[in-house]
Amino acid sequence: MAIWTTLKAVMQFLIILFLAFFVAAQTPTAQVSTPTSWTNNISLPSVSYSRIILSDGNASAALFENKTISSESMVRGSVCAFYPVDYLKDDQFDPDSARFFLVVALLETSGYNFPDLSNYGLSNIWSANRNKPVRENATLQLLVDGNLELRDADGSLVWSTNTSNKSVAGMKMMDTGNLVLHDTNNNIVWQSFDHPTDTLVPGQKLVRGQKLVSSVSEYNISEGNFYLSVTSHGLLGFYQANVPQMYLKFFDHVWNLESIELKYSGSEDIALYVNAPEFGALGSPWLSASVSVRSRPGLFLKFESNGHLILHDGSMTVAHNMLTSHIPECDYPTICNDYEFCSNGMCLCPPGLAQGEPELAQGESESGCPAINATTCENLEYHSLLTYQNVYHFSYIDDGAAALKGTDIESCKKECLKNCSCKVALFRHDYNSLLGDCFLPSPVLTLIYDEYRRRYYKSSYAFIKTLNNKENGRGSSRSKIVAGSTIGAFFLVGLAIGFWFVFLRNKREEEEYMEDNFDKLSGMLMRFTYQELIVATGDFKEKLGEGGFGSVFEGTLQKGDKIAVKRLDSIGQGKKEFLAEVETIGSIHHVNLVRLIGFCAEKVHRLLVYEFMCNGSLDKWIFSKEPLLRPPLNWEIRMTIVLNIAKGLAYLHEECRQRIVHLDIKPQNILLDEELRAKISDFGLCKLIDRDQSQVVTTMRGTPGYLAPELFSSVITEKADVYSFGIVVMEVVCGRKNMDRSQPEECMHLLPIFMRKAEEDQLVDMVDRSNQDMQFHYSEAVQMMKVAIWCLQSDYKRRPSMSDVVKALEGNLDVEAYLDYTIHNPIKVAAARREAEQGTATPILPSLLSGPR
Known part of the structure; x- marks a missing residue:
């Protein structure tokens, strides 16, 4: 009986305990009591x-x-x-x-x-x-x-x-x-x-993958041009450019660096500690500085706008430059003005004569140096190189920064002369070898003059490009005056003869204008003959794809390099597009843009020669019906592809002399190389926008399904590409086309379904269900889809810039919280915009009201 009573008591206790746990589990977690x-x-x-x-x-x-x-x-x-x-x-x-x-x-x-x-x-x-x-x-x-x-x-x-x-x-x-x-x-x-910005305080860690980004200036704390990054290969400092240029490298000997941390290492010392498995839990002190006891509570380490790492004693004084004993002053990229030489902390002027020694900065230009002739992308045959010995560059610490490795000095010079964007070439080689590395930095920033080679164990030359024929432009102007006078004289002879003359001359000049443009372009790109491309492509045998203005064929040059040749099939329709593509792609260079090697302009033949992208276009992978031929892309590859596209567009919109709006971003125009890295191609519809213009008006262009709503009113900004990018991201994550006629009618259009799921907070339903790896990374995929929705805002002013998109994809910027999920009829949007601009109220036709919503 006693045993039964005991068991009964234990059972009652367990039941009470279970109910307590159940009630606790159902009780909401405590939140902020009041906002x-x-x-x-x-x-x-x-x-x-x-x-x-x-x-x-x-x-x-x-x-x-x-x-x-x-x-x-x-x-x-x-x-x-x-x-x-x-x-x-x-x-x-x-x-x-x-x-x-x-x-x-x-x-x-x-x-x-x-x-x-x-x-x-x-x-x-x-x-x-x-x-x-x-x-x-x-x-x-x-x-x-x-x-x-x-x-x-x-x-x-x-x-x-x-x-x-x-x-x-x-x-x-x-x-x-x-x-x-x-x-x-x-x-x-x-x-x-x-979430560090540009400062570390004692006890705060900068972990692998994080950055300290300098401010613009002492008074403007927005992100500047320098950043300091912890990687598994060390603590690396970069100057932000089209391709970031490394100027600082620390702890590269440390195996698998995890973080750095500012800590006190004694009663009077503070140090930057290195945390890696080889040093154990306490880490190892580096870059130590002695500080007074009074200053200790107010110390902080700041990554300054000039790339220095300064230990501050509160706001009163600068306590110590942590890098002074490790980085010479001249190795900072902006210590002097662009193209100036730095020697022992002094800024020197490059002399105008080759082989001369630099002089102390003085003279005519704003920087204190006589200006070097500015070069342009026209008349490349008039460019020459000034030669300077014992000149080095801060990017030499980066083994991967060389444009050409194992080359000779003449090849380095030729590479710069044929490259429109090259302003300075640097050639570095061992004393006992004629072969070395060729650097083509962009931007150039400060150059380092070290006559005695105290810090370097290799010989180095700099070749500064200059324009050596100023009379050419004057001669051209004089010729135009003479030609104008001649035409005027002909008009005075007789009106009928004049009209006849003008008609014939205009026709001839149109043809000559095209050839003149092609002659200028040939200075920065290879110009092929039509016969050479027939041989290279085997008489255009292997077709890779087809577009609105022509077809693309696989080919091989005589030296064995594979190429892709785009042949314009309709010259009357595509002549302007051809010139646009050659001029645009020929003058820009970015790792996420397909490289244009050369062109052919011979009689009626217009062809473009590109680098060969062995894995074809993106649409063949994300919409593939042949899993054995093209296996499904996993999450990591899709994420990399989307980031590659975003970086390429950010470069076009924000880092070129003129903003370049592509206007035809779609999976068919995204090509993949051997490592499935994405590059943007096909610039035939692109539009250039000056920096002082907010928008331009032009005819509607692009591919249905990827067109931003505002394009129907012929108003173009770079935000049109942002919208198209959003459609591409949606397709990449969902694994299906925006417009798929094989689907039931109610599911044919992907965008309305996508927006409805977003509004219902059910975006997880949209992740590609045919891919197990995508399902495993569904939370990251949902975050990427939110970035896409941000890009797909009907009001283009609410869309992010592509640089903000890159930050959002990298986890450095939050997506706008309050997004619009409505899809507006683009024709009605255009009509409403025109009415607002013209102050009219034109009735909307019933046929438009019945269009897709």
Whole structure:
């Protein structure tokens, strides 16, 4: 009986315990009890025109608690604040026009300043909205769901922690300078330490894959031109360009570098620690600096706008340049002006005569040096090279930066002369060899003159391109004047003869104009004869594909290089497109653009010769019906392809002299090389937009299904490519065409289904179901689809730039939170836009109202 009573008691206890666990599991996780909001206006406490949101204990005591501070004491603390953009530079503050960054800053003052808050020193160590300042009355909100959001005065989302439904109970400012969101158990849910900008403070790690990106200047904390990156191969510093140029390399001898961290290594020392498996849990100190005990609480390491890594003692002084003993001053890319020589920290002018020695900077140009003749992409036969010995370049530390390896000096010079974008060629070789490496840096930036070769173990030459025939342009102008006078004389002889003459001459000049353009192009590209291409392609035997203006054939040059030859089948229709493609592709170079090798312009024959892309176009892979011939692409490859396309478009839109709008982005125009890396091709429909133009008006062009709605009103901006890119991303992730007639009628159009699923928060249903690897990475795929939706906004002004798309894909920028999922009829959008511009109200035809919505 006793045993039965005991078992009964145990059973009752287990039942009660189970019910307790069940109730606990059903209870919602604690969130923020009430939403908290801070508005950027004068109602917030102000320090040096900055509006304080949060502060740690030390800062609060100094600022708000009226505690007595002795004249000898130094108060340091951390604050989160709205920080004005330019007040330090202008020494003025106008709230109506001011722009603010949301920052974490170190605050310091002494009894000498207290309580004069305008004399507090603030040192920014982190920013949430670095490239998007906000205005007066912007708000920072900690929402009930745990998300921290920054919105501008107009309500637009600028930045977010993306911590919705992550058990956030509150926010606090740590005395270390770390802004933290925490749960009810005080565990960190999100922290600013995990998202560094340009600064490290003691205890903060920069882990592999993260970057410190310099500011534009001392007064503008937006992202600048330098970045410092932790990789498994070391700590690498780059100058941001079309192809980033390495100027700094540390810890490359460390096996599998994981992170770097600023830590105190003794009572008077601080060091940058290297964390890698070979050093154990404590890491190993490098780049040490001695500091005083007084300065220790306010130290921080800042990656400056000039590429230096500086240890600061609060906002008062610079304590130490951590790289001084490791990097000579002349190895910084911008220590001197472009093309100037740096020698022992001094900037020197390259002389105008070959083999001369540089002179101290003085003379005519803004930089203090006589200007070198500017070169253009016209009349390449008038270009020559000035030769300088013992000239080096900061990018020599990067083994992969050489354009040509194992070449000779003459080949290096020829490569620069035939390359329109090349301004300087550098040739480096061992003393006992005539062969070496050829560098064609772009941009060139500072050159290094080292007569005694103290830091180098190889000989080096620089060849600066110059225009050596100034009379050519004058002669051309004189010829035009003579020709104009002659034509005028003919018109005076008789009107009938004049008309006849003009008619014949215009016809002849049109043909000569084409040939003149082709002659200019031949200077920067190889010009093939038609017979050469017949031989190379086996009389156009192997067709690779077909487009709107011609067909593409496989070929092989005599030296064995495989090529792809595009033949225009309709010259009358495609002549302008041919010239556009040659001029555009021939003058730009990017790893994600298909390289144009040469062309043929012979009588009626117009052909383009490209590098051969062995894996064909993207559509053959993502829409493949032959899994044995083309196996399904896994998530990693699809992600790389999408990122490659985005980087190529970002280069066209933002890094060329004129913005280049492709206007025909689709899977058929994305080609894959042997490693399945993507490159953009087919520039026949491209449009050039000057930097001072916001948009251009032209005839509608492109491929149905990939056309942005605004193109139906003939208004073109680079955002048309952003829309087409969004369609391509949708197709890549979903694994099907935007328009598929093999599907049932209700499923024929992919975009409406895609947008409906997005609005219902069911994007996971759209991930390619035929691919197991894609299903395994469904969460990453959903994030990519959100980027696509951002690109597919009907209002082109709400679409991101392609550089922002790249950042979003790389995880460095959040997607706009409030997206429009509606699909507008493009014809009605165009009609409405025309009515708005013309001030008319034209009735919309019933046939348009019945169009697709």
